[in-house]
Amino acid sequence: MQTSTTNSTTISSTAAAARVAAPERMTSSAIVLGVCMGSAVLLRFFLLAESWVTVLVLLACFAVALIAVQKRPAVEDRIVAAFSQCKPLAVCLGIVLALVFPWVLGGDSYAMHLMIIACLYAVLALALNFQLGSANIPNFATGASYGIGAYASALLAIHFGVSFWICLVVAAIVATIFGFLLGLPSMRTRDSYQALVTIAFGIVVHQLLMNFEWTGGANGLVGIPSPTFFGHSFNDPITLFGHSLPGQANFYYVAVALLGIAIVSAQRLHSSRVGLAWNALRDDEIAARACGINVTWFKVKAFAVDAFLAGFAGTVYAFYVSFISPDNFTFLVSVTIMTMVIAGGMDNTLGVIVGAFLLTMLPEKLRAFSDYRILFYGLVVIAFLIIRPRGIFPQRVRNHEH
Amino acid sequence: MYDALFQQLINWLTLGCIYSLLALGFSLLFGVLQVIHFSHGDVAMVAPFIALAAVQALAAAMGGSATWVVLALACLIAIAAVGGLGIALDRLVISRFRDAPAMMPLVATVALGIVIRELIRHLYPQGSNPHAFPAIAQGSIDTPFGALPMISVVSVLVSVALVALMLYVLHHTSMGMRIRAVSQDRETARLFSIAPGPVFRNTFFIASAVGAVGGIFLASYAGVVRFDFGVQAGLIGFSAAVVGGLGRLGGAIVGSLLIAAIETIVQGYVPNGTSYRLVFVFALVILVLIFRPAGLFGVQKMEKV
Numbered sequence: 001m002q003t004s005t006t007n008s009t010t011i012s013s014t015a016a017a018a019r020v021a022a023p024e025r026m027t028s029s030a031i032v033l034g035v036c037m038g039s040a041v042l043l044r045f046f047l048l049a050e051s052w053v054t055v056l057v058l059l060a061c062f063a064v065a066l067i068a069v070q071k072r073p074a075v076e077d078r079i080v081a082a083f084s085q086c087k088p089l090a091v092c093l094g095i096v097l098a099l100v101f102p103w104v105l106g107g108d109s110y111a112m113h114l115m116i117i118a119c120l121y122a123v124l125a126l127a128l129n130f131q132l133g134s135a136n137i138p139n140f141a142t143g144a145s146y147g148i149g150a151y152a153s154a155l156l157a158i159h160f161g162v163s164f165w166i167c168l169v170v171a172a173i174v175a176t177i178f179g180f181l182l183g184l185p186s187m188r189t190r191d192s193y194q195a196l197v198t199i200a201f202g203i204v205v206h207q208l209l210m211n212f213e214w215t216g217g218a219n220g221l222v223g224i225p226s227p228t229f230f231g232h233s234f235n236d237p238i239t240l241f242g243h244s245l246p247g248q249a250n251f252y253y254v255a256v257a258l259l260g261i262a263i264v265s266a267q268r269l270h271s272s273r274v275g276l277a278w279n280a281l282r283d284d285e286i287a288a289r290a291c292g293i294n295v296t297w298f299k300v301k302a303f304a305v306d307a308f309l310a311g312f313a314g315t316v317y318a319f320y321v322s323f324i325s326p327d328n329f330t331f332l333v334s335v336t337i338m339t340m341v342i343a344g345g346m347d348n349t350l351g352v353i354v355g356a357f358l359l360t361m362l363p364e365k366l367r368a369f370s371d372y373r374i375l376f377y378g379l380v381v382i383a384f385l386i387i388r389p390r391g392i393f394p395q396r397v398r399n400h401e402h
Numbered sequence: 403m404y405d406a407l408f409q410q411l412i413n414w415l416t417l418g419c420i421y422s423l424l425a426l427g428f429s430l431l432f433g434v435l436q437v438i439h440f441s442h443g444d445v446a447m448v449a450p451f452i453a454l455a456a457v458q459a460l461a462a463a464m465g466g467s468a469t470w471v472v473l474a475l476a477c478l479i480a481i482a483a484v485g486g487l488g489i490a491l492d493r494l495v496i497s498r499f500r501d502a503p504a505m506m507p508l509v510a511t512v513a514l515g516i517v518i519r520e521l522i523r524h525l526y527p528q529g530s531n532p533h534a535f536p537a538i539a540q541g542s543i544d545t546p547f548g549a550l551p552m553i554s555v556v557s558v559l560v561s562v563a564l565v566a567l568m569l570y571v572l573h574h575t576s577m578g579m580r581i582r583a584v585s586q587d588r589e590t591a592r593l594f595s596i597a598p599g600p601v602f603r604n605t606f607f608i609a610s611a612v613g614a615v616g617g618i619f620l621a622s623y624a625g626v627v628r629f630d631f632g633v634q635a636g637l638i639g640f641s642a643a644v645v646g647g648l649g650r651l652g653g654a655i656v657g658s659l660l661i662a663a664i665e666t667i668v669q670g671y672v673p674n675g676t677s678y679r680l681v682f683v684f685a686l687v688i689l690v691l692i693f694r695p696a697g698l699f700g701v702q703k704m705e706k707v
Contacts, residue, residue: 138505185688188695191504192438196644197691199637200684207681211674331633335512342509375520381513385506386498 028082029089035079036093044104046361047111055365066392080396098256102249112248114361116320119255120313122356125340126262126349127309130269131302132338133347133395134278138195140334141182144205145307147329149175149314151209154221154324164227164234164319172311178205179307183300190285202331209326220325227319234319251320258316259353262309266349269305278302279347279398343384345391354392408547410670416554418662419561420623423616424639425646425654426568427609433585433649434605437496437507441515443636445487446613447629448518450535450621451526453480457536473538481614488610489603497602515632522629532628535621557619564612565655571608572651581605585649613639634680641687647700656698661686 042058049055069076083090105111124142131137152174153167162170186197209215216222226234234250269275277298280288289295318324336359344355362380363373384392424446431439439445456476464472495514499507523529539552572578583591584601592598620635621627642661646653661683668675668682675682690698 132505136503136505138508185692189691190695192432192508192648193644193691193695193697195438195508196641197688200641200687203637203684204681204688207678207684211677211681331637335509338509339513342505371524372520375517375524378513378516378520382495382510382517385510385513386495389499389502389506 025085028085031079031082032086032090032093035083036090036097040097040101043357044101046365047105047114048108049365052366052369059362066388070388095260098260099253102245102252107244107246109246109248112246112252114364116248116251116255118357118360119252119259120317121337121340121360122259122353123255123262123313124310124337125344125352125356126259126266127306127313128337129266129341129347129349129352130278130305132341133352134270134275134282135299135302136282137186137299137302138191138338139198139303139306140195140331140338141198141202141205142306142310142337143329143331143333144182144202145175145179145310146314146317146333147205147209147324147326148178148307149311150318150324150329151215151221151314152311153315154224154318155214157224157319158221161225164315167319168312168315171315172308175307175311175314176304179303180300182307183303186303187296187299198334199331202334206326206330209329216325218326220323220327221318222323224318224322224324226322248320251316254316255320258312261312263349263353265305265309270347270349274298274301339381343381343391345393345395347395348391348393351391351393351395358392405548406670408545410666412550412554413670414659414662414666416557416623417665418659419558420616420619421638421642421662422655422658423561423564423612423619424635425642425658426565426651427613427616428640428643429646429649429651429654430568430605430609432643433651434581435496435500435507435602437499437504438511438640438648439496439609440508440511440636440640441491441518441632442511442609442613443634443639444515444518444632445484445491445610446617446639447621447627447632447635448487448522449477449480449484449614449617450627451480451522451533451629452483453477453618454533454535454627455526456480473536477538477618480618481611484614484617485607485611488606488613492602492606515636519629519632526629529629532626535625535627537625538618538622553622557623560615560619564615568608568612569651577604638683641683644697645687645690647697650697650699653697653699 042061046055046058049058101115102112105115124146127145128139128142131139149171153162153164153171156162156167156170157164182198182201186194189197210218228234229250232250235247236250237244237247238249277288277293280291280293281295281298285295317328337356340355340359341352342355343359344353345351359377359380363377366373366376369376424443427442427446428439431437431442453473453476456479457472460472460476491514495510496507499510537553539556542549542551543555544550570578572581580591580596580601581604583594583596584598588598591601616639617632617635620631624631638661639658642657643654644657645660646655646657664682664686665679668679672678672682694700
């Protein structure tokens, strides 16, 4: 983290490009359009690719693009500048693409399923990013918060018939309370010791879910009712202009909305005083304390935000699959989420999302090597850490000129 | 009444000694490298698999059945091989993160653990099934309090001997002195022309080989070994090292005995305790770290601002 100390305090040179003439604005819009459409098309073909050869070719394209960017940092800077210039266009385009995306998948329900899971993992990774990326707090318990959210909503829905939308809020609050509980003891410890506290918490939660009778033990909870939205059951397909989408599309839109909320909160928090305080913590805890930052409070806050978003994701997951068991929320899940943050790019919203999508879909797309998927996964992680140790999209220089 | 207590005491001591073999590796590696070697448990659990294969190969080569000589020889081969594996992992992966932020090697070694487990699963014949592991010592000694299983005697004696040997090597040989110098201050050690490379290699060999002994004992104690046993072994070893205070070898031993004590008590005296075993163990870990944030014997590092 030594290198980032100097980076994060210098004012970005890209900010200077914010005030520009009209023709440049045109090229910027073109760049934004090109990048957004290009990635959407790439994603579509990647999701629908049947043979592993296609998958590898698409991956190679992605890798070539990355290498090109790495070789010529000016390209990356230009793209970032374009996006910051045409922010409204980028946001609208993103929303439109997200809404339209299910329709171009041609009713492939497996691709839809992958998208939902990827969105949920992206939310979890963004949640963890507040801690790992922004504040450098190792947290191996995101999977546990995810599980607490899922179990809380599932229990409410099964035993008390509470509706999905209320469960969403209640589960997030329950998860946050547990996040506080975890945050407080973690505050006294640091680094490896803190990592162990969170690991221990995750294992305790997993073991309790596994052994309590009212959580269904190892068998889990079955028969979580499908949610409804103004009379529209989530089991029914969405029909528009005579075309209909598979039933999963309902959950896709919920997951995308959740991801949208996560992105907005990540961006807002990052550019707020809280995000700045977290970055100060990451760079030097004692210096941050000396500057009057209440270190403990901000650390607990990071835990709470993480648990809150993870609780949301857990609820959506529970209602989506309608069956949960402790095996969905193991230590390995937390490690996976952590890997997404690190491979994608610490403290970089876009990077974290790309990392989550890539690491969720890649193992699924490599079914041809189905037995060797996990092995491959481990190797990819190690390769990433060695080849591009700061992630696919490294953390950007802070931009203070708004 | 006393018989049951005696059995529990034996169980506690055996488990505690085996855990300390694993915990010592974590502590030693952390002391020298300032890195948590998360795949240490998986590395240790490679040993029983190599030993099993070696027993079969040796027995076939000698044309006879597996005698205790064959078993001992196979174990020695496995221990040496796992020591080598430790060095190889350091050279291939871990050494690349020497100057990276601490989270990088942590995640890299977690991934390394996954790779090791999956390699066993796919490359070892019948790797995804549990394998029966022969008892390294059979029979038991009769005492006034009850039967004393030989395997416990051997585990405890070997563990104590190994720990003594390790402490002797660290404190009374030039190699040990170099290891301690590097663990205290890598830069200053370099100034005194201590090349860190060989020190890291030696440390990895010692830690992995000692862990391998722990792995073999654990497999022998359970009578069975599976490709994913390394996760739990690693977590317990790591917890023991942290509870004692990372980097403190004595602390690692005390931590192991403490964790083994909780396990034995919960298993023996709490109703339905076997399934709640890990809950109690990790609750203890959290409790200890709340009151002693650097472990029981850890020293809070002074930091210069």
